[in-house]
Amino acid sequence: MDDQYIFEVETDVDSIYGGASDGCAGFRRFLHRMEKKRGLLPSWWSPEKAAECVKFGMRDCWSSLASAVGKSDIIEHYGNSIMLMQLRMLGEQIYGTGPGGQNGTAMMHTMMMSEAGRFAASTLLEMSSLFSR
Template sequence: MRQVLYHKADWPSHKQACGKPDGSAEPPSAARSSSAASALSPPKGLDGGISKPFSRLDDDTWLHGRSENDVYRLLIDACRLRAEDAYSFEGSPQHDSIYAGAPDGRRGFARFLDRAATRRGLLPRWWTPEKRAACERLGMDASQWHDLRCAVKKSDIIDHYGDTRFPMQLRMV
């Protein structure tokens, strides 16, 4: 719980630092190489990464300009990480989550998508009820990594996407 409060209390200064367009918010290891400043986030796990992800999160354009499959993957993983955070930090799993014994996170994901649809500009313009259904189907496809039947931890996200800042991006969606 203290970590959640810390994140909330620290977010205004963190957002200001990470969203700086001049790249001065790069971690020391990234600042060492000139190519790291222009690197896309995440470097793996998606069809393509984006530049300045925290600025795009702030502008509600983080999901825009990505492939349909990448948007689906990101929404699924943002929801999965949110369920993990509710269980780990708050100590209370969502009542119909895998952490509470449900066979999958389908119902929680439906609520997550309902909330996402109410945030003006968050979802790409091409998002329709048919695209939502395709996203939900992908989340129930056990043959791929973004599976609503499986728990995911921060370390899993970092390993899969190859970006230590990516869990924070998913949490901000």
């Protein structure tokens, strides 16, 4: 939601960015969309688990559905700035596009290479052609 608000200057009326007291309605829509995507949720997922997620989101904590969670909150909580990209890539899998309508395929490929331990070498090779001109 924060990316949608920042990059697209668009909000859901029933979100905290649109003036609602919490983002429960939008979070339920998000979960419903995710449930329709094969392979994103574990086999044990159920409507009861979805209800538990919403209930958890209403707790007074850093991820409360009653307050905006921005980039710095995510980095601070997870202690890892890469989590931002991982969440954006998850969002792209659910919504079909990344923030601002961007295609995150290249970023996903880069992240996969990094996780496989191949990022540094391929980055040096790809970057060398930029500086040899």
